Amino acid sequence: MKLDHTAAGVYAIAATPFHPDGRLDTASVDRLTDFYVECGVTGLTILGIMGEAPKLEPEESLAITRQVVKRAGVPIIVGVSAPGFAAMRSLARSAMDLGAAGVMIAPPPSLRTDDQIVGYYAQAVEAIGDDIPFVIQDYPLTLTVVMTPGVIRRIVMDHPSCVMLKHEDWPGLEKISRLRAFQAAGEMKPISILCGNGGLFLDFEMERGADGAMTGYAFPDMLVDVVKLQKAGRRDDAHDLFDAHLPLVRYEQQQGIGLAVRKYVLQKRGAIAHDAQRRPASGLTPAAKAEIDYLLGRVARYDARAKI
Template identity: 70%
Template sequence: MRLTPDAKGVFPIAPTPFHPDGRIDDASIDRMTDFYGEIGAAGLTVLGMMGEAPKLDGAEAIAVASRVIRRTRLPVIIGVSAPGFAAMGSLARAVMEAGAAGVMIAPPPSLRTDDQIVGYYAQAAEVIGPDVPFVIQDYPLTLSVVMTPGVIRRIVADNANCVMLKHEDWPGLEKISALRAFQRDGSMRPISILCGNGGLFLDFECERGADGANTGYAFPEMLVDVVRLSAAGERAQAHDIFDAHLPLLRYEQQPGVGLAVRKYVLMRRGILASDAQRKPAGGLSATARAEVDFLLERLGRHDPRARV
C-alpha cells in the first residue's frame, strides 16, 4: 500500500508511548494504533516531531514503526528526517521493507535559499530511491526554512515520487490557494495537501483546498469530523464542532508543553497508560493539569467524547 497524490482524510501524528522510566510502551502502541483505526483515520504518521523521534535510537525507531505497520491496515507514513543522508536512507529502506506507505522529510534548518531547498529535496529523493513516495514537511515556524509556493512547485516537478505536502506554514491559507491555482492552470501536477499545526486552522484550510489533516490532537475524531463535514459542504456543522474544541486545541498548541498536554489527555482517555515523555522533556504542573481538566469538563458539555 503506497502513498499516492490523491490521499485524503486525516493522518494523525502518533505520539510514541513511554513508560515512566523511559522504556517504550508496546501495549500502549497497540491500543493507540487500534484507536486511530476505529475513529475513521485515513492513515497514520509515526516518528514525526511530536512522536519524539530524535529521542529514539535507530533500532527503536524501526521497531516502533514496524509494530504500528503490522498492527494496522491503514497506510503508514514514517518520518525519516535526519541530520545526514546515511541515517535517512537506512531508516527509509528499513521501514519500506516493513510495509510503510511512504516517508516524510523535513528540511534541515541550515537551508536558506530557494536553490538550496530544491537541491536538498532532489538529493533526499535520490537517497531514498525513486520508488519511495515522500511527503514534504513545510514547517517554517520550527524549522526556520521558508518554502514559497514556487519552491514547492519546483520540488514537485523535479521529483516524481513527491506525492504530498504536509502544510504547516502560519499564516498559510494563501499558500494553499496558490498551490491549488498552480494545479488548475496546469503548472503543477496534483498532490495531496494535508495540514498540521495541531489542526488550529483546519476549518478554513479545508475550504481553501486542503485534502485533510496530518497532525496530532488529543481528539483526532474532531479532525475527522471537520474534514468529512467540509467535504460534504456542511460548512456550519464543520465550524460548530471545530469551535467547540478550539479552547483545548489552542491550549495544546502552546510551544514547549503541547505534547505534554496531548499525552495527558490521551492518558485520561485510557489510550496511553502514561503521559510520560522520554527525557529531556518538560511536564505539566499541577495548575496546568487542572486547567486541562477544566477545559475537558467544558468540552464535554458539547462533545460527549470529552467526558473522560
C-alpha cells in the same frame, strides 16, 4: 498501500508511548494504534517531531514501524528526517520493506535560499531512491525554513515521487490557495495537501483546498468529523464542532508543553498507559492539568467524547 497524490482524510501524527522510566511502552503502541484506527483515521504518521523521533535509537524506530504497520491496517507514513542521508536512506528503505506507505522528509534548519531547499530535496531523493513516495514537511515555525509556493512547486515538479505536502505554515491559507491555483492552471501536478499545527486552522484550510489533516490533536475523531462535514458541504456544522474544540486545540499548541498536554489528554482518553515523555522532556504543573480538565469539561458541553 503505497502513498499517492489522492491521499485524503486524516493521517494522525502518532505519539510515541513511554514508561515513566523512559522505556518504550510497546503495549501502549498497540493500544494507541487501535485508538487512532477506531477514531476513523485514514492513515497514521509515525516518528515525527511530536513522536519524539530524535530521542529514539535506530533499532527502536524500526521496532515501532514494524509494530504499527503490522497492526494498523491503514497506510503508514514514516518520518525519516535525519542529519545525514545515510541514516535517512537506511530508515526509509527499511520502513518500506516493512510495509510503510511512504516517508516524510523535513528540511534541516540550515537551509535559507530557495536553491538550497530545492537542492536538498534533490539529494534526499537521490539518497532514498525515487521509488519511495515522499511527503514534504513544511513547518517553518519549528524548522525555521521558509518554503514559498514556487519552491514547493519546483520540488513537486522535479520529483514524481513527491506526492504530498504536510502544510504547517502559519499563516498559510494563501499558500494553499496558491498551490491549488498552480494545479488548476496546469503548472503543477496534483498533490495531496494535509495540514498540521494541531488542526488550529483546519476549518478554513479545508475550504482553501486542503485534502484533510496530518496532525496529532488528542481528539483525532473530531478532525475526522470536521473533514467529513466540510466535504459534505455542511460548513456550519463543521465550524460548530471545530469551534467547540478550539480552546483545547489552542492550549495544546503551546510551545514547550504541547506534547505534554497532548499525552495527558491521550492518557485520560485511555489511549496510552502513561503520559511520560523521554528526556529531555517538559511536564505539566498541577495548575496546567487543572486548566486542561476545565477545558475538557467545556468541550464536553458540545461533544460528549470529551467527558473523560
